[in-house]
Amino acid sequence: MTIDETSGPKLPSPELHVEVTQFYARQMHRMDGGDFGGFAASFVQDSVFRPAGGGELRGPEAIERAARGAAGRFGGAQPRHWFDMMTVEEADDGTVSTSYYATVTVASADGSVLVEPTCFVRDTLVRVDGALRSRSRDIERDDLTVRALTEG
Amino acid sequence: MTIDETSGPKLPSPELHVEVTQFYARQMHRMDGGDFGGFAASFVQDSVFRPAGGGELRGPEAIERAARGAAGRFGGAQPRHWFDMMTVEEADDGTVSTSYYATVTVASADGSVLVEPTCFVRDTLVRVDGALRSRSRDIERDDLTVRALTEG
Amino acid sequence: MTIDETSGPKLPSPELHVEVTQFYARQMHRMDGGDFGGFAASFVQDSVFRPAGGGELRGPEAIERAARGAAGRFGGAQPRHWFDMMTVEEADDGTVSTSYYATVTVASADGSVLVEPTCFVRDTLVRVDGALRSRSRDIERDDLTVRALTEG
DSSP states (O other), X not given: OOHHHHHOSSOXXXXXXXXXXXXXXXXXXXXXXXXXXXXXXXXXXXXXXXXXXXXXXXXXXXXXXXXXXXXXXXXXXXXXXXXXXXXXXEOTTSOEEEEEEEEEEEEOTTSOEEEOOOEEEEEEEEEETTEEEEEEEEEEEHHHHHHHHHHO | OOXXXXXXXXXXXXXXXXXXXXXXXXXXXXXXXTOHHHHHTTEEEEEEEEOTTSOOEESHHHHHHHHXXXXXXXXXXXXXXXXXXXXXXXXXXXXXXXXXXXXXXXXXXXXXXXXXXXXXXXXXXXXETTEEEEEEEEEEEHHHHHHHHHHO | OOHHHHHOSSOOXXXXXXXXXXXXXXXXXXXXXXXXXXXXXXXXXXXXXXXXXXXOEESHHHHHHHHXXXXXXXXXOEEXXXXXXXXXXXXXXXXXXXXXXXXXXXXXXXXXXXEOOOEEEEEEXXXXXXXXXXXXXXXXXHHHHHHHHHHO
16 A cells, blocks of 8 residues: 555545535435436436446436436435545546445434435536536445345 | 536635534534533524424523423433535625534444434524624424325 | 634644545545455554554554454444544644544345444544554444443
């Protein structure tokens, strides 16, 4: 291990870091608020979303349909996405790569809260007219990874 | 949707963003540490706290009493507040508006951890002699929202 | 309470704050990814790790052995560390002190997620050739604290 690997070879600027935090906060407020169109609109036209478990969604329309469909599993309960341990790196061409932990809590009317399986997510973000947009999202769900390792 | 809506019309400065993270960290360390007076002192005199479920608490004294009372539900177990997906916006007059997800974990002596219902919170913060203080807090608890929608 | 206590006497610079977030993200990606050598290498030679429940680990080799051993409790399930409410303060000599909440989620192959007891952690970080490294970590696990208070 070199020293550079400890803290990462390139730190994001504070301005970029704040921008990324605000981007994800608003993207997830939309998703969890049931604004699937607004959520999908934060992805660029040639975006690729690779959900846990396989498959590939290309572009905002496919992402919107899938997000709306996936929310059916909540059965009217309120989901909230939680992210942590996010790395942020900007390439020379301005593309931003992030990786982070994610989970979803689901709050039911009876006061119970379900914690969904944790995930490791890798995104790339690009700028459109100055604002960040998602270009790709790759989700690895930990329970599926563990199962594959166990069965493999 | 306009492009501006994607990343938010006004990004907070990195300095403000850091200040906000430190403000909440210290406010919650006090709350969860049982320092209800210190917690309440982070609210200005003419503050308004609207807890989940209705009602309105005005000023630090009322907020301190309510926080102390609410902590009774933990029965000696250790609460910890967790926030995420926080938007931060500064108005021209310096007032800071935040919105975020919140939940409370409650750790018991037997090693079990209860996750309390998630909330969506909206705050306004103002400066007093240069330091941030809370002026308002509005809490929507997701289980109550889901119940109202179900019954409504 | 003085006003300075509300937001903390010294705010970290935005640059330092970002660096700290990236440091912990990478340190925890290593830990949770089973790279115990890489995790331990983020601690300096004369570091001291005080785990919950007592004892003291001195230096990367002891920390690596302990981290590898502690991971045995997951039985092949996938752990993820989550931190929040982090205070960051830099001393005049450049030493960085942090304090934060921490918990571990453990995702099993059957889709269930266990939330481990929450902790309050205090770290000191130092620079080695410009990059942050951990010099000390002190972990208080909330269930043990509650139990001690109950029995005490």
